[in-house]
Amino acid sequence: MSKMKVASILFLFSTFVLKFSSMIRDLVIAGLFGDSYQADAYLAAMTIPNAFVLFLLTGMKDAFLPSYYKFNAIGRGEEHLTNIVKGTFWITLGVSILGVLLSGPIIRLFYPNFGEFEHGFAIATATAALYFASLCMVGVNAVYEGYFDAKKKFSFSVFSQTSVVLMTILFAVLFHEQLGIIAIPVGYFVGTIVSLLLKVIYRTPKKFLNWQQKLDIGEVSDFYHIFWPVGLTIAVGQINLMVNTFFAADLGEGVVSNLNYAFRLVNIPQAIFGVTIATIAFPIIAEAHNKKNPALFKRGLEKGYLYLLVFLTPMLAGMWYLMHELVGTVYERGAFSASATSLTTSYAVLYIGSAFFYSIQAVTAKGFYTLEKGHYMMRIGLFSIILNILSNWIFSQFYGAQGIALSASIVALLYCAITFSTLYKEVGGFDVRYLLRNTAQIVLGVAVMMAYLYGFDVMVPGSEDWHRIIRLVVLGISGAIVYFAVMLLFRNEFVKEMLAKGGTPSSR
Template identity: 65%
Template sequence: MSKLKVASIIFLISTMILKFSSMIRDLVIAALFADSYKADVYFAAMTIPNAMILFLLTGMKDAFLPSYYKFEAIGKGESHLTNILKSTFIITTIFAILGILLSSPLMKIIYPTFSEFEYGTHIAVWTSIIYFASLIFVGVNAVYEGYFDAQKKFSFSVFSQTIVVLITILFAVLFHEKWGILSVPMGYFIGTFLSLLIKVVYRTPKRFMNWSQQINRAEVKEFYGIFWPVGLTIAVGQINLMVNTFFGARLGEEGIVSNLNYAFRLVNIPQAVFGVTIATIVFPIIAKARSESNMIDFRKGIEKGILYLLIFLTPALAGMCVLMQELVSLVYERGAFTSSSTQITASYAILYIGSTFFYSIQAIVAKGFYTMQKGHYIMRIGLISVLLNVVLNWTLSGKFGAEGIALSASLVAVFYSVITFTTLWKLVGGLNKTYLLKNSFQVIAATVTMIFGVLFADKFIEIADLPPFLHILIIAVPGAILYFLVLMLFKNEFVKTIISKGGNKPSS
């Protein structure tokens, strides 16, 4: 087995651990604060600084990897790393200070209704302040996670992110009685610091960066000219979530913002596990092909990324649709989170399914733009999607309430994914239509067969009264087996690769 395959498997396992810990964080928040106004205020207030955090975390990695390869090829990889580390620390510190100073007026202007709740504005302001303060550490963490990805040390990058989540959980559990929901952002702040400290120890302070090296301003300017449209594009999803949160808060009902957030986080797990994992693994492959001007391997990398994504994501989301009530109950229904909260959250989650599917495809497609250093294309499309989201939220939330907000997210994702895919298609001179259509048909046929089997079992096997975990297990395991059996009947490329014992990989 090749080193890349081993690294990919380890990375997938590491990512699943990260997302499992992220799920625990969400269910801890749900158990402690459920859909109370405190949870509403927290989720609303953290969206603005969190957009900047994602701008750095994901955008930095996507911009840094091809940039690092470029300088590593001429023997200046470490020098480039130092330039970007130092400049990013300075920039993020400035933005952190500005965010801290503006948190109070921003929260009061954007969410004036929070003042109607006891300590509502206080929670919002301090949540924003603490997350903005975290930017000081987040920026340097993001550069190093991009560096580790470039070295194909995917699992270490994921491990450092997992530390942040685990510390956040620990603080929520230990200090929620003393600090309330502010224990969550405090945990995140400490977690980002410890994550950075681990990287310093791992590299040793001496090798962490060249402390005496002067910043090459021309090099930094060139990098940030590429980075900011990439980062802004990555932040589009969070900006759209911020728009959804704003319109949710305008509806004026306690619990809407938090239930929408719980629904989104749950449905987003398959995207985070499969979409992000596959996109991250594909990225260095297509970046290397691009650096060698090998457009055949570049296109094959995109095609295989989309195929492998569809293989895992399609049945996962279809199964979630069928078992959504049981999933929400299993994940969230404990402590302060009641059965009525489960029903509401499940109804929102089903409407979010489209956003997860199409944004996952877009995550693969986006890597093609970033590798070609044409992030400005996708940035323009992303900004248009934000405007579309505002219009749809205004229209659909007024007509359907909170359900309209979740539906808007899915409709915007369809637009975003279709436009970016067709644009990349033109830029690279087309992809292998036969390959994509054949494999897409196989996945759809296998998924439809699985769903009919699951619905049949759910109807005729007396499992309705079983606990959610057993209900899901009895339905999901046979469903997954049936799905892969159908793919085997089609002699699907992915399944053939998995079950083969050596030999050449099937070609596209």
């Protein structure tokens, strides 16, 4: 088995662990605080600094990887790493201090309704301040995670992120009685420190970076000239989520929380398959571009799209069919009631399109970043933010909270269509026949799976009344078997590759 295939499998497994731990964090929050105003205040407040977190965490990795390859090719990889780490530290330190000082005014400006609750402003302000205070560690962590991705050590990068989530869960469970919901952002702050210490230990303090090296401000400036449009583009999704939260906060207690729970649940397949496949494809297409091999570059993107569709499409379709059971199984306990399950389910089914189209966009984005044309993505992203504001205003007026979830999917569809068509023109087109042939196989496989799920409920009386977990297990596993059986009948190359014992990719 090839080293790349082993790294990919380890990365996929570690991503599963990360998303499983993230799901546990969300269900802990739901179980302890439900859809109360405390949960609303925390979830709404953290979306603002979290836009900066994603700007750094994901954007930095996407910008640093091709930059590192370029400097490493001339023997300056470690020197470049040191420059970007030091430069990022000072930049994020300044943003952290400014964010902490402005947290109170920001919360009062964007969420005036929290003043209706006794501790609403206090919870939201403390949450925002703690997340802003974490940015300094997040920035340095992000550079090293980009470095580990460049070295194809994907699993360690994800493991360090998992440590942040686990620390958040630990603090929520141990200190919620003493600190209330503030225990969660405190745990996140501590987790970012732990994640940074893991990287120091892994590389040893001496090798962590060249402490004596003088900071090359020009090199850092050149890097950030490339990075900031990439980071801003990556943060578009979080900015749009923040816009959604602004509108949701005006719709009453519990709306922000239930929309968030729905989004987080539906986002799991996107994070597992969309982000994972895009991340694995990134070094391949980056190296192809660096070697001036456009055919391999386009083939890497095409396979990235198709691998994504093979796994993501049936999972989202199955989630749509079993959404009520899934929401109830994940969240319904403690402070999270049956009525909250119904509301969250109604939002989650409308978020399905958002997860699907943003996953495709994640692969498209890697193509632009490799070509160092992230400014295209930035322009389209800024347009999507304006579109999202208008769409939220219109749909929330007519459909309330459901309109906000529907708006997210519509905006994602348009964003995905514009970015894909732009990249298509930029690279001179893809192998359309190859893409359509494989996509048709996937669509037929999903159609047969959905027909089976519907037929199962018709042919097995009372199956809809089974216990949620039993129903999820039986229909989930059997549905997946039906789907992959159909794909094998079509001799789909991606399913065959996945099942093959060797690591050699199939030829086209």
